[in-house]
Amino acid sequence: MKSFLVKLLGVFVSFKGYLFNNWLMYFPSHTLRAFLMKRTVKSFGKESSVLMGVEVRAGRNVSIGNNTIINQKVLLDGRGGKLVIGNNVDIAQETNIWTLEHDVHDDYHVSKGADVIIEDYVWIASRVTILPGVTIGRGAVVASNSVVTKNVEPLTIVGGVPAKLIGQRKSNLLYKLNYRPLFR
Structure with missing residues (x-):
């Protein structure tokens, strides 16, 4: 009987994740998605937004700061450790952030x-x-299609596979992000 209940609980948890990631996160309402994120992740900051199609794995380990934008079809993986996203972070579409991977050795x-x-x-x-174990420093920029395998220093611009230094950012970083396009 105990193994049946464990299996049933596993089915329930999997179905709940399926509903959240494949149905509810595609609903065209920023207000609803923010409401759901606040109940799914460890913390979800003020004025932050998630666009449609964001996938969250093990949300209890994911923290998102204030004024942060997570665009369409971004994967936030909290299964292998904490995923901490600061304030005024802009994560563009189709980005994958992993805290869990297989050991190739x-x-x-x-x-x-x-x-x-x-x-x-x-x-x-x-x-x-972005692979597990990485810290991306304050104000850094990661270029499109890059694979981040090691830490990125503050205010640097990195790009490539694997990501390498390609420049320095020259900004006082005074902005506050606020992006909520309709039906996205």
Whole structure:
């Protein structure tokens, strides 16, 4: 009887995640998505927005700061550790942020996880992949289609596979993000 209840609970949890990620996060209302995020993630900041199609895994380990924008079809993975996203962070569409990966050197393909920290005023362009154990420093910029495998220093611009230094950001970072396009 106990194993049946454990399986039933597993089915319920999986179905709840399916409904959240594949139905509710596609509803064209910023207000509803913010309401749902506040109940799914560890913390969800004031004036932050998530566009349609954002996927959250293990939301209890995901924290999102104030005035942060998470665009369409972004994956936020909290399964392998904490995912902390600061204030005024702009994450463009189709970005994948991973806290869990497989160990390529393990004979049994075991999983290993680590925290990902994205500090304030970071700008992550579209289709970026961020791997576990990475900290992206305050005000850094990650160019489109980059793969971030190691820490990024504050106010640097990185790009490529793997991401490498390509420039310095020259900004006092005084802005507050506020982006809520209709039906997105």
